[in-house]
Amino acid sequence: MAQLPDKVVSLLEGGHMFWVATASTDGVPNIAIKGSGAVADSEHVYFADLFSKKTRANLEQNPIVAIGIHDAEKHVAVQIKGRATLSDSGSLYDTVVAALKIRAPHLPAPKYVVEIAVESVWDMTAGPNAGNQLA
Numbered sequence: 001m002a003q004l005p006d007k008v009v010s011l012l013e014g015g016h017m018f019w020v021a022t023a024s025t026d027g028v029p030n031i032a033i034k035g036s037g038a039v040a041d042s043e044h045v046y047f048a049d050l051f052s053k054k055t056r057a058n059l060e061q062n063p064i065v066a067i068g069i070h071d072a073e074k075h076v077a078v079q080i081k082g083r084a085t086l087s088d089s090g091s092l093y094d095t096v097v098a099a100l101k102i103r104a105p106h107l108p109a110p111k112y113v114v115e116i117a118v119e120s121v122w123d124m125t126a127g128p129n130a131g132n133q134l135a
């Protein structure tokens, strides 16, 4: 497990989309955008599974995930790699359902909350540090 650096937590708290990459066990990759992505704690991030098809199918067979987050205004981007757990109950699930009801009442309740245990964090900002490990 890795700790999210403070500057990465600040980026994640900026409301940017999570670009979530998953893969099936036979290696077919998939990308989905998740607007519900956020920080759970210093070692976990999450998103709400509202409409996932291939993302959910992939995570049910292969929990390894990569997430890209880009702040277009500040020209900063990071990649988080980790392992996902799908939950349809529990305190994080209840918190996310309650928050989404207020923030986006037109959306259905999420089927799952996908919590990702952070294993590494990588710099994706263009420049000399691109590709370097941050955590």
Ligand SMILES: Cc1cc2nc3c(=O)[nH]c(=O)nc-3n(C[C@H](O)[C@H](O)[C@H](O)COP(=O)(O)O)c2cc1C
Pocket: 017, 030, 031, 032, 033, 034, 035, 036, 037, 047, 048, 049, 050, 051, 052, 053, 054, 055, 056
């Ligand atoms: C701006 C934007 C935000 C989105 N946010 C979410 C989200 O928070 N949760 C979700 O399940 N799908 C969300 N989607 C839909 C996914 O990107 C995607 O279409 C869905 O997971 C189905 O694709 P898949 O079969 O590759 O999983 C969003 C799409 C857009 C364009």
